[in-house]
Amino acid sequence: MPLRNLVSWNSMIVGFLQNKLYDRAILFFKTLLLESLTAVDEVSFSSALSACANVGNWEFGKQVHGVALKLGVRNLVYVNNSLIDMYSKCGLFDDVVKLFSNIGARDVVTWNIMIMACVYNNNYEDACNNFWMMRREGLIPDEASYSSVLHSCANLAALYQGALIHNQIIKSGFVKNLCVASSLVTMYAKCGSLVDAFQIFEETVDRNVVCWTAIIAACQQHGHANQVVQLFEQMLREGIKPDYITFVSVLSACSHTGRVEEGFFYFNSMTKVHGIYPGYEHYACIVDLLGRAGQLDRAKRFIELMPIKPDASVWGALLSACRNHSNLEMGKEVAQELFELEPDNPGNYVLLCNILTRNGMLREADEVRRKMEAIGVRKEPGCSWIDIKNSTYVFTVHDKSHEKTQEIYEMLEKVKELVKKKGYVAETEFAINMAEAYKEQSLWYHSEKLALALGLLSLPAGAPIRIKKNLRTCGDCHTVMKFASEVFGREIIVRDISRFHHFTNGICSCGDYW
Incomplete structure (x- = not known):
């Protein structure tokens, strides 16, 4: 020019x-x-x-x-x-x-960017606060505002606040927006209300792949693998092309229910039928699928034949399988791979410690812990939280900070007595770093059991007890929750770092396969 x-x-x-x-x-x-x-x-x-x-x-x-x-x-x-x-x-x-x-x-875009900035930095409470500040300034939220704040509610598992925002969405007419509808499905699912998630999904017209993926992921998180497969097949019949994330949920559902052949069928269909090349998440799901089924050697061969170099998620899935099946030799080998890939991740060291402890190698487990201390790696402390009358109460292990501490510990003793009558036997292998004589009692001070006791004390009879935890729930707590749901006739919903567990009448939705 x-x-x-x-x-x-x-x-x-x-x-x-x-x-x-x-x-x-x-x-x-x-x-x-x-x-x-x-x-x-x-x-x-x-x-x-x-x-x-x-x-x-x-x-x-x-x-x-x-x-x-x-x-x-x-x-x-x-x-x-x-x-x-x-x-x-x-x-x-x-x-x-x-x-x-x-x-x-500041216009609505300014506020949206600020809310999203909070989300990027995992400041979910600030994201919600900024949303309500924007409303108080008289600005009308748009699609991006609602999607971002619902994402924050989902990560906080803040059901009450999410429901309030849902009311705002209905009043504003955005409930028909596909992006907002998908965010509502995810929010209700991550807050433990799969029924509400399904209602939003059923009311949504002209559903796209994002809506379908949201409800499929919701069912997967709640342990409903049969529904995952049914919904996926229905989506295909309606001519909706699945995407990368859809297959992550489908493969994860197969892995958590032991559907090995079905999982491989869907994995192979990604490239052959849908033209989607598998990524690390898909490979990790297949390794997890084989590992949970006890096929550790096959899982290791699968990793060795991967067309891309395995990352920490793939090796991590195999290490978890080694922990579940107490495979010492392979566990030590896989742990070394992970120590090189992510030397600052405490989870890998903890998994190796668990494997060593289960195999009676207490001295070696102590050496791993000393190594963690030497390089400055600390295990994230476990905590659980429960919402009572719009207030959130957080518990750590052996917590005595609550004003009802005495009643909580009295309720724990009552729960222990009742579940033992039903046949509960303490799984002391989950009491790490405790002297043998104190192992069983220490299990009763886990954060999710304390939250359960407060829920039994404070929530109305028949109301579900919803507990959130920042780590994977241990096997002993899982067993106690099953017995408690039967003894007290309550639905207990526990959301841990990987999925939801719905306990009713002594049975968990995961089928003890998680």
């Missing part, structure tokens, strides 16, 4: 941005600045900042911020939104908070 004006330059920068050629968008913005520093406008700045956000180039993003300040365009809402987005996606959350606090005019 013999003559180029600002529109020409912006068209090129925006074009590169839309085609994901972010480095070239940044290069053209730099060239534009060199040709004429004063020529750039809010479109130029916003596009350059978006490009920086997508490649994580916060260094140049800060330089763009400085130029925007000099030229006075930083006061424009459009540019401010791009700045907050850039700092957020580059992981500079403190800069996000500072910038958000200092800007004047």
Whole structure:
């Protein structure tokens, strides 16, 4: 072009941005600045900042911020939104908070970016608080607002707050929006209410693959493998093409129910029928599938034949299987692979400790713990929480911080007495680092049992008891929950780090295969 004006330059920068050629968008913005520093406008700045956000180039993003300040365009809402987005996606959350606090005019996009920044940084409570602050300022949420805040509620398992937001969605008319409907399905499922998740799904018209995947993932998380397969087949009959995430849920459902051949059938159909190349998550599911079924040698051969180099998720699935089946030799070998891949992950060291302890190698287990201390790796402390009358109560092991501590421990003794009459026998292998004489009693101080006791004391008769835990629930707690559901005639729902356990009449939805 013999003559180029600002529109020409912006068209090129925006074009590169839309085609994901972010480095070239940044290069053209730099060239534009060199040709004429004063020529750039809010479109130029916003596009350059978006490009920086997508490649994580916060260094140049800060330089763009400085130029925007000099030229006075930083006061424009459009540019401010791009700045907050850039700092957020580059992981500079403190800069996000500072910038958000200092800007004047905020539109719904500004609030959405701030809410999403909280989500990216796992600050789910702040994300929910920002949503309600936006509402108090009189701004009307959009699709992105509702989807982001529902995602936060799902991660907090905040059913009451999620239901309040659902009411807002109904009033605003966004309930027919497919993105919002899918987020509602996920929120209710992760909060332990599969019935509500199904109701939203059934009421949604013209469901897309995201909606189908949301309900399939919900059933998988709640241990309903038969429904997962049925829904997946129904989705195919309706002509909906599954995506990468759909297959993760289907394969995971097969692995948690021992459907080895069925799992391999769906795995092979990914490339042969649907043209989707398996990723690490799918390979990890197959290793988990074989490992849970006790086919550890086959799982190891499968890893060795993978067309891509196995990552920590794949080796981690095999190490968990070694723990479940007390395979010492393979466990030590796999643990070494994981120590090289992720030396700072405490979970791998804990799994190896468990394998060594179960095989009577207490001295070697102590050596692993000393190694953890030497390199500064600490096991995440287990905690459980329960909601009572819109208040959340958190428990750690042997917790005595609650105002009803005496009643809680008295209830625990009552539960212990009743479940023993039903045939409960303590599974003392789950009492790690305890002297033999204290092992059984220490099991009764696990955080989820304390939460159960408070639920039995505080929730109305017949109401379900919903407990959340940040780690995998142990086998002994799992057994106690089964007996307690029968003894007290209560539905007990435990959400641990990997799935939901629904205990009713002495039976768990996982079929003791988790």
